[in-house]
Amino acid sequence: DVHLVESGGALVSPGGSLRLACVASGFTFNRHPMYWVRQAPGQGLQYVSSIGTNDISTYYEESVKGRFVISRDNSRSTLFLQMTSLQREDAGVYYCAREGVALGAIDHWGPGTLVTVSS
């Protein structure tokens, strides 16, 4: 079975930094593009960032460009999201997700990790 488990969510002050991690298991990690998708409390899903099967192809939602960096360690089947200059609007549950069944289709999601930005 595919498993994605996020960690690293926490309470952080505005302007602070966090590093999220997602450990994958049950599939060949280096064959799948991976995503971070977030969801503010009571709101919809918002794409944050994605990465190709290696560290070369990375993409970002406009509001996080220059502040967030996505990366992956295929040897450890782990996805990362380094977040800096955090703003209140960045708060929410961050999901790690796998692109699998088709291009651009996310076929597995982790349970999410909560990021709270507050002073």
Place this chain on the structure above:
Amino acid sequence: SFRLTQSPSVSVSPGQTATVTCSYVLLGTLNVNWYQQRPGQSPVLVLYQDVKRPSDIPARFSGHNSGTTATLTIRGAQDVDEADYFCQTWDTDTGTAVFGGGTHLTVL
């Protein structure tokens, strides 16, 4: 990036057909995926490439995409189908995913 428009809510009686729509001017030229999210749970892929169902999704879920609108149809809606539904596609200019705002489906 562009926006996908969904109605905030849809209601249907058990056993009836529910229709959830997603709109964008060029949507018919793009592949659309649909996700179901029950309260307190992570999203689940229910349709991809407009009409395809993952193997564990019931056949009562179907899709269509043409012109400016993609549609998720649930025939014979059940209580367990009550959830938020999100459409999603791909912005080929930026290489990023785009989600609709979500539709809450009530079955009562």
